[in-house]
Amino acid sequence: MKNLKYILCLFIFTSCNSPKQLTFKTSKIDKVEVISRYLGKKTQMKAGFKEDFIADLNKSSTVTTEDNISTHKILIYKKNGKIDTLLTDGFLYQNKGFYKSKENLITKYSIEENNYLSDTVQGKLKTFERLQIYLKKEKHDKLASLFVNDVQWFIREIRVKDKERFKRWCVLWTFDKVAYKEYVIKIINKKDNLFDYENGEWKINQK
Template structure:
Protein backbone atom coordinates (compact mmCIF):
# COMPACT_ATOMS: atom_id res chain seq x y z
CA UNK A 1 0.00 0.00 0.00
CA UNK A 2 2.86 2.36 0.86
CA UNK A 3 4.42 1.64 -2.55
CA UNK A 4 1.23 2.63 -4.34
CA UNK A 5 1.01 5.83 -2.27
CA UNK A 6 4.56 6.76 -3.16
CA UNK A 7 3.97 6.08 -6.85
CA UNK A 8 0.82 8.25 -6.88
CA UNK A 9 2.65 11.02 -5.04
CA UNK A 10 5.53 10.83 -7.53
CA UNK A 11 3.20 10.99 -10.52
CA UNK A 12 1.39 14.03 -9.08
CA UNK A 13 4.73 15.73 -8.42
CA UNK A 14 5.98 15.05 -11.95
CA UNK A 15 2.68 16.19 -13.43
CA UNK A 16 2.80 19.49 -11.52
CA UNK A 17 6.42 20.21 -12.41
CA UNK A 18 6.23 19.29 -16.11
CA UNK A 19 5.77 22.38 -18.33
CA UNK A 20 2.46 22.47 -20.17
CA UNK A 21 1.75 23.68 -23.68
CA UNK A 22 0.30 27.17 -24.02
CA UNK A 23 -3.47 27.52 -23.73
CA UNK A 24 -4.35 31.13 -24.43
CA UNK A 25 -7.97 31.98 -25.32
CA UNK A 26 -8.47 34.83 -27.82
CA UNK A 27 -11.72 35.81 -26.08
CA UNK A 28 -9.77 36.54 -22.88
CA UNK A 29 -7.18 38.77 -24.58
CA UNK A 30 -7.54 42.55 -24.91
CA UNK A 31 -4.70 43.17 -27.37
CA UNK A 32 -1.23 42.04 -28.44
CA UNK A 33 1.77 44.24 -29.16
CA UNK A 34 4.95 43.27 -30.99
CA UNK A 35 8.22 45.19 -30.67
CA UNK A 36 11.45 44.90 -32.61
CA UNK A 37 14.26 44.46 -30.09
CA UNK A 38 17.07 45.88 -32.21
CA UNK A 39 15.12 48.52 -34.13
CA UNK A 40 13.13 49.71 -31.11
CA UNK A 41 9.92 49.88 -33.14
CA UNK A 42 6.35 48.74 -32.69
CA UNK A 43 5.56 46.21 -35.43
CA UNK A 44 2.29 46.65 -37.30
CA UNK A 45 0.44 43.42 -37.88
CA UNK A 46 -2.41 42.39 -40.12
CA UNK A 47 -6.07 42.06 -39.18
CA UNK A 48 -7.26 38.96 -37.28
CA UNK A 49 -3.75 38.82 -35.83
CA UNK A 50 -4.96 38.20 -32.30
CA UNK A 51 -7.11 35.18 -33.10
CA UNK A 52 -4.85 33.59 -35.72
CA UNK A 53 -1.60 34.24 -33.88
CA UNK A 54 -2.92 32.75 -30.63
CA UNK A 55 -4.05 29.61 -32.45
CA UNK A 56 -0.54 29.22 -33.91
CA UNK A 57 1.17 30.09 -30.62
CA UNK A 58 -0.86 27.47 -28.77
CA UNK A 59 0.41 24.87 -31.25
CA UNK A 60 4.01 25.56 -30.18
CA UNK A 61 5.75 22.68 -28.46
CA UNK A 62 7.81 22.75 -25.28
CA UNK A 63 11.41 23.33 -26.27
CA UNK A 64 14.60 23.13 -24.21
CA UNK A 65 17.57 25.35 -24.91
CA UNK A 66 20.39 26.93 -22.93
CA UNK A 67 19.96 30.34 -24.45
CA UNK A 68 17.57 32.09 -26.78
CA UNK A 69 18.73 35.09 -28.78
CA UNK A 70 15.52 37.05 -29.32
CA UNK A 71 14.81 39.65 -31.98
CA UNK A 72 11.32 40.69 -30.84
CA UNK A 73 9.23 41.10 -27.71
CA UNK A 74 5.54 40.19 -27.67
CA UNK A 75 3.24 41.49 -24.93
CA UNK A 76 -0.17 39.87 -24.49
CA UNK A 77 -2.61 42.09 -22.57
CA UNK A 78 -5.30 39.98 -20.93
CA UNK A 79 -8.76 41.31 -20.04
CA UNK A 80 -8.07 40.46 -16.39
CA UNK A 81 -5.36 43.19 -16.49
CA UNK A 82 -2.49 40.66 -16.38
CA UNK A 83 0.16 40.60 -19.09
CA UNK A 84 2.25 37.81 -20.60
CA UNK A 85 5.57 38.71 -22.20
CA UNK A 86 7.45 36.55 -24.70
CA UNK A 87 10.95 37.08 -26.05
CA UNK A 88 11.23 35.51 -29.48
CA UNK A 89 13.19 35.18 -32.70
CA UNK A 90 9.96 34.28 -34.48
CA UNK A 91 10.36 30.55 -33.86
CA UNK A 92 11.32 30.16 -30.20
CA UNK A 93 9.15 31.85 -27.56
CA UNK A 94 10.58 32.40 -24.10
CA UNK A 95 8.26 33.02 -21.19
CA UNK A 96 8.68 30.95 -18.02
CA UNK A 97 9.59 28.11 -20.38
CA UNK A 98 10.63 27.84 -24.02
CA UNK A 99 8.19 27.02 -26.83
CA UNK A 100 8.94 26.44 -30.50
CA UNK A 101 6.60 27.03 -33.44
CA UNK A 102 6.84 25.35 -36.84
CA UNK A 103 7.13 28.66 -38.71
CA UNK A 104 8.25 32.22 -38.09
CA UNK A 105 5.09 33.80 -36.70
CA UNK A 106 6.50 37.34 -36.73
CA UNK A 107 7.11 37.22 -40.49
CA UNK A 108 3.81 35.44 -41.02
CA UNK A 109 1.70 38.19 -39.46
CA UNK A 110 3.71 41.43 -39.76
CA UNK A 111 2.85 43.77 -42.64
CA UNK A 112 5.87 46.10 -42.53
CA UNK A 113 8.85 44.42 -44.14
CA UNK A 114 11.22 47.29 -43.31
CA UNK A 115 11.05 46.18 -39.68
CA UNK A 116 12.89 42.99 -40.61
CA UNK A 117 16.65 42.70 -40.50
CA UNK A 118 18.42 40.57 -43.10
CA UNK A 119 19.58 37.08 -42.19
CA UNK A 120 23.17 38.35 -42.47
CA UNK A 121 22.66 41.10 -39.91
CA UNK A 122 20.67 38.83 -37.59
CA UNK A 123 23.40 36.20 -37.79
CA UNK A 124 26.04 38.74 -36.80
CA UNK A 125 23.90 40.15 -33.99
CA UNK A 126 23.26 36.69 -32.56
CA UNK A 127 26.96 35.85 -32.59
CA UNK A 128 27.76 39.17 -30.91
CA UNK A 129 25.08 38.67 -28.26
CA UNK A 130 26.16 35.10 -27.56
CA UNK A 131 29.68 36.41 -26.98
CA UNK A 132 28.38 38.66 -24.21
CA UNK A 133 26.28 35.85 -22.70
CA UNK A 134 29.14 33.34 -22.65
CA UNK A 135 31.56 35.86 -21.13
CA UNK A 136 29.20 37.03 -18.41
CA UNK A 137 28.18 33.46 -17.53
CA UNK A 138 31.82 32.30 -17.80
CA UNK A 139 30.96 29.65 -20.37
CA UNK A 140 34.48 29.82 -21.77
CA UNK A 141 34.39 26.39 -23.42
CA UNK A 142 31.78 27.72 -25.85
CA UNK A 143 33.66 30.86 -26.85
CA UNK A 144 35.79 29.30 -29.63
CA UNK A 145 32.63 28.49 -31.62
CA UNK A 146 32.06 32.23 -32.08
CA UNK A 147 35.45 32.94 -33.68
CA UNK A 148 37.04 32.07 -37.00
CA UNK A 149 39.54 29.22 -36.95
CA UNK A 150 42.49 31.61 -37.23
CA UNK A 151 41.53 33.18 -33.90
CA UNK A 152 40.50 30.01 -32.09
CA UNK A 153 44.09 28.85 -31.59
CA UNK A 154 44.99 32.19 -29.97
CA UNK A 155 42.07 31.97 -27.58
CA UNK A 156 42.87 28.40 -26.56
CA UNK A 157 46.57 29.19 -26.17
CA UNK A 158 46.22 32.14 -23.82
CA UNK A 159 43.50 30.42 -21.79
CA UNK A 160 45.79 27.48 -21.19
CA UNK A 161 49.15 29.21 -20.74
CA UNK A 162 48.51 32.81 -19.67
CA UNK A 163 45.64 33.19 -17.19
CA UNK A 164 46.20 36.90 -16.60
CA UNK A 165 46.20 37.67 -20.30
CA UNK A 166 43.07 35.56 -20.77
CA UNK A 167 41.30 37.42 -17.97
CA UNK A 168 42.28 40.74 -19.57
CA UNK A 169 41.11 39.48 -22.96
CA UNK A 170 37.70 38.57 -21.50
CA UNK A 171 37.44 41.98 -19.88
CA UNK A 172 38.14 43.75 -23.18
CA UNK A 173 35.41 41.78 -24.97
CA UNK A 174 32.80 42.29 -22.19
CA UNK A 175 31.01 45.53 -23.04
CA UNK A 176 28.92 47.90 -20.95
CA UNK A 177 25.43 48.79 -22.19
CA UNK A 178 26.47 51.92 -24.09
CA UNK A 179 29.36 50.20 -25.91
CA UNK A 180 27.21 47.15 -26.66
CA UNK A 181 24.45 49.31 -28.19
CA UNK A 182 27.02 51.23 -30.24
CA UNK A 183 28.29 47.95 -31.73
CA UNK A 184 24.71 46.82 -32.42
CA UNK A 185 23.97 50.02 -34.38
CA UNK A 186 27.19 49.57 -36.36
CA UNK A 187 26.21 45.99 -37.24
CA UNK A 188 22.65 46.98 -38.22
CA UNK A 189 23.98 49.76 -40.47
CA UNK A 190 26.33 47.29 -42.18
CA UNK A 191 29.39 49.27 -41.12
CA UNK A 192 31.17 46.57 -39.13
CA UNK A 193 34.27 44.62 -40.13
CA UNK A 194 34.11 42.23 -37.21
CA UNK A 195 32.76 39.11 -38.90
CA UNK A 196 33.55 36.51 -41.55
CA UNK A 197 31.19 33.80 -42.76
CA UNK A 198 32.77 30.46 -41.89
CA UNK A 199 31.43 26.94 -41.28
CA UNK A 200 27.81 27.94 -41.94
CA UNK A 201 27.78 30.88 -39.53
CA UNK A 202 29.01 34.41 -38.85
CA UNK A 203 32.21 34.28 -36.80
CA UNK A 204 34.26 37.04 -35.16
CA UNK A 205 37.50 37.57 -37.07
CA UNK A 206 39.44 39.62 -34.52
CA UNK A 207 41.44 38.80 -31.38
Protein backbone atom coordinates in the same frame (compact mmCIF):
# COMPACT_ATOMS: atom_id res chain seq x y z
CA MET B 1 -8.32 -7.67 -18.51
CA LYS B 2 -4.57 -7.69 -19.16
CA ASN B 3 -5.14 -5.85 -22.42
CA LEU B 4 -7.20 -3.23 -20.59
CA LYS B 5 -4.42 -2.69 -18.04
CA TYR B 6 -1.86 -2.44 -20.84
CA ILE B 7 -3.94 0.16 -22.69
CA LEU B 8 -4.47 2.14 -19.47
CA CYS B 9 -0.75 2.12 -18.66
CA LEU B 10 0.09 3.13 -22.22
CA PHE B 11 -2.40 5.99 -22.04
CA ILE B 12 -0.93 7.26 -18.75
CA PHE B 13 2.63 6.97 -20.07
CA THR B 14 1.76 8.79 -23.28
CA SER B 15 -0.09 11.53 -21.41
CA CYS B 16 2.84 12.12 -19.06
CA ASN B 17 5.27 12.33 -21.94
CA SER B 18 3.17 14.49 -24.26
CA PRO B 19 4.83 17.87 -24.89
CA LYS B 20 3.30 20.71 -22.92
CA GLN B 21 2.04 23.67 -24.93
CA LEU B 22 1.12 27.28 -24.40
CA THR B 23 -2.58 27.79 -23.72
CA PHE B 24 -3.46 31.39 -24.53
CA LYS B 25 -7.17 31.99 -25.19
CA THR B 26 -7.97 34.61 -27.82
CA SER B 27 -11.32 35.33 -26.14
CA LYS B 28 -9.41 36.61 -23.10
CA ILE B 29 -6.85 38.64 -25.07
CA ASP B 30 -7.38 42.29 -25.91
CA LYS B 31 -4.41 42.79 -28.23
CA VAL B 32 -0.93 41.54 -29.13
CA GLU B 33 2.10 43.73 -29.79
CA VAL B 34 5.51 42.72 -31.12
CA ILE B 35 8.52 44.88 -30.26
CA SER B 36 11.90 44.69 -31.98
CA ARG B 37 14.46 44.56 -29.16
CA TYR B 38 17.27 45.92 -31.30
CA LEU B 39 15.31 48.66 -33.05
CA GLY B 40 13.36 49.56 -29.92
CA LYS B 41 10.10 49.99 -31.82
CA LYS B 42 6.95 48.09 -32.70
CA THR B 43 7.08 45.63 -35.56
CA GLN B 44 4.12 46.26 -37.85
CA MET B 45 2.01 43.13 -38.07
CA LYS B 46 -0.63 42.07 -40.59
CA ALA B 47 -4.17 43.28 -39.98
CA GLY B 48 -6.25 40.91 -37.86
CA PHE B 49 -3.28 38.65 -37.13
CA LYS B 50 -4.14 38.04 -33.46
CA GLU B 51 -6.27 34.88 -33.67
CA ASP B 52 -4.10 33.00 -36.17
CA PHE B 53 -0.92 34.13 -34.40
CA ILE B 54 -2.15 32.89 -31.01
CA ALA B 55 -3.35 29.61 -32.55
CA ASP B 56 0.11 29.02 -34.03
CA LEU B 57 1.80 30.10 -30.81
CA ASN B 58 -0.24 27.57 -28.84
CA LYS B 59 1.08 24.81 -31.11
CA SER B 60 4.63 25.45 -29.87
CA SER B 61 6.14 22.52 -27.98
CA THR B 62 8.18 22.75 -24.81
CA VAL B 63 11.95 22.43 -25.25
CA THR B 64 15.04 22.49 -23.06
CA THR B 65 17.64 25.08 -23.96
CA GLU B 66 20.43 27.14 -22.43
CA ASP B 67 20.25 30.05 -24.86
CA ASN B 68 17.46 32.29 -25.97
CA ILE B 69 19.00 35.05 -28.04
CA SER B 70 15.79 36.95 -28.62
CA THR B 71 15.26 39.53 -31.34
CA HIS B 72 11.71 40.48 -30.36
CA LYS B 73 9.45 40.85 -27.37
CA ILE B 74 5.80 39.78 -27.62
CA LEU B 75 3.35 41.56 -25.35
CA ILE B 76 0.00 39.83 -24.86
CA TYR B 77 -2.50 42.22 -23.29
CA LYS B 78 -5.26 40.36 -21.49
CA LYS B 79 -8.74 41.73 -20.85
CA ASN B 80 -8.21 41.39 -17.09
CA GLY B 81 -5.42 43.98 -17.29
CA LYS B 82 -2.51 41.56 -17.08
CA ILE B 83 0.28 41.48 -19.66
CA ASP B 84 2.20 38.34 -20.61
CA THR B 85 5.66 38.89 -22.06
CA LEU B 86 7.49 36.42 -24.29
CA LEU B 87 11.04 36.85 -25.53
CA THR B 88 11.54 35.30 -28.95
CA ASP B 89 13.69 34.98 -32.05
CA GLY B 90 10.61 33.96 -34.02
CA PHE B 91 11.03 30.26 -33.34
CA LEU B 92 11.90 30.02 -29.63
CA TYR B 93 9.61 31.56 -27.00
CA GLN B 94 10.47 32.14 -23.35
CA ASN B 95 7.52 32.30 -20.95
CA LYS B 96 8.05 30.45 -17.64
CA GLY B 97 9.86 27.89 -19.76
CA PHE B 98 10.92 27.55 -23.38
CA TYR B 99 8.69 26.70 -26.33
CA LYS B 100 9.50 26.24 -30.00
CA SER B 101 7.31 26.70 -33.07
CA LYS B 102 7.73 24.90 -36.40
CA GLU B 103 7.99 28.16 -38.33
CA ASN B 104 9.10 31.73 -37.69
CA LEU B 105 5.92 33.43 -36.52
CA ILE B 106 7.42 36.93 -36.59
CA THR B 107 8.27 36.54 -40.27
CA LYS B 108 4.91 34.89 -40.99
CA TYR B 109 2.74 37.61 -39.47
CA SER B 110 4.78 40.80 -39.84
CA ILE B 111 4.50 43.10 -42.83
CA GLU B 112 7.62 42.31 -44.83
CA GLU B 113 8.57 45.85 -45.80
CA ASN B 114 8.44 46.82 -42.12
CA ASN B 115 10.47 43.87 -40.90
CA TYR B 116 13.59 46.00 -40.98
CA LEU B 117 16.29 43.58 -39.87
CA SER B 118 17.58 41.19 -42.51
CA ASP B 119 18.64 37.63 -41.68
CA THR B 120 22.26 38.78 -42.04
CA VAL B 121 21.88 41.58 -39.50
CA GLN B 122 19.95 39.37 -37.08
CA GLY B 123 22.58 36.64 -37.38
CA LYS B 124 25.36 39.08 -36.51
CA LEU B 125 23.39 40.55 -33.61
CA LYS B 126 22.72 37.10 -32.17
CA THR B 127 26.42 36.20 -32.28
CA PHE B 128 27.37 39.51 -30.69
CA GLU B 129 24.77 39.14 -27.93
CA ARG B 130 25.73 35.52 -27.31
CA LEU B 131 29.35 36.65 -26.85
CA GLN B 132 28.30 39.09 -24.13
CA ILE B 133 26.19 36.44 -22.40
CA TYR B 134 28.99 33.86 -22.41
CA LEU B 135 31.46 36.40 -21.03
CA LYS B 136 29.17 37.60 -18.25
CA LYS B 137 28.15 34.07 -17.25
CA GLU B 138 31.78 32.91 -17.59
CA LYS B 139 30.89 30.17 -20.06
CA HIS B 140 34.44 30.32 -21.33
CA ASP B 141 34.36 26.89 -22.95
CA LYS B 142 31.78 28.20 -25.45
CA LEU B 143 33.55 31.41 -26.47
CA ALA B 144 35.73 29.97 -29.23
CA SER B 145 32.69 28.68 -31.13
CA LEU B 146 31.61 32.28 -31.82
CA PHE B 147 34.82 33.05 -33.72
CA VAL B 148 36.11 32.01 -37.13
CA ASN B 149 38.36 28.97 -37.31
CA ASP B 150 41.51 31.08 -37.74
CA VAL B 151 40.87 32.73 -34.36
CA GLN B 152 39.57 29.77 -32.37
CA TRP B 153 43.04 28.29 -31.82
CA PHE B 154 44.23 31.58 -30.28
CA ILE B 155 41.37 31.69 -27.75
CA ARG B 156 41.82 28.06 -26.73
CA GLU B 157 45.58 28.47 -26.42
CA ILE B 158 45.63 31.55 -24.18
CA ARG B 159 42.82 30.13 -22.05
CA VAL B 160 45.00 27.14 -21.19
CA LYS B 161 48.54 28.56 -21.35
CA ASP B 162 48.18 32.19 -20.28
CA LYS B 163 45.29 32.71 -17.88
CA GLU B 164 46.15 36.35 -17.13
CA ARG B 165 46.16 37.21 -20.81
CA PHE B 166 42.87 35.36 -21.22
CA LYS B 167 41.32 37.44 -18.42
CA ARG B 168 42.47 40.66 -20.13
CA TRP B 169 41.08 39.38 -23.43
CA CYS B 170 37.70 38.73 -21.78
CA VAL B 171 37.64 42.24 -20.32
CA LEU B 172 38.37 43.78 -23.74
CA TRP B 173 35.47 41.90 -25.32
CA THR B 174 33.01 42.69 -22.51
CA PHE B 175 31.04 45.77 -23.57
CA ASP B 176 29.26 48.09 -21.16
CA LYS B 177 25.70 49.18 -22.00
CA VAL B 178 26.76 52.28 -23.93
CA ALA B 179 29.43 50.53 -26.00
CA TYR B 180 27.10 47.58 -26.60
CA LYS B 181 24.33 49.84 -27.90
CA GLU B 182 26.77 51.72 -30.13
CA TYR B 183 27.99 48.51 -31.73
CA VAL B 184 24.45 47.20 -32.17
CA ILE B 185 23.67 50.38 -34.12
CA LYS B 186 26.78 49.80 -36.25
CA ILE B 187 25.62 46.28 -37.08
CA ILE B 188 22.09 47.46 -37.92
CA ASN B 189 23.49 50.22 -40.15
CA LYS B 190 25.85 47.70 -41.78
CA LYS B 191 28.94 49.67 -40.75
CA ASP B 192 30.67 46.87 -38.88
CA ASN B 193 33.57 44.74 -40.11
CA LEU B 194 33.58 42.26 -37.27
CA PHE B 195 31.97 39.21 -38.88
CA ASP B 196 32.54 36.55 -41.52
CA TYR B 197 30.00 33.97 -42.65
CA GLU B 198 31.49 30.56 -41.90
CA ASN B 199 29.90 27.10 -41.67
CA GLY B 200 26.39 28.51 -41.93
CA GLU B 201 26.81 31.09 -39.14
CA TRP B 202 28.02 34.65 -38.66
CA LYS B 203 31.25 34.48 -36.65
CA ILE B 204 33.63 37.07 -35.25
CA ASN B 205 36.76 37.44 -37.36
CA GLN B 206 39.03 39.35 -34.95
CA LYS B 207 41.09 38.41 -31.90
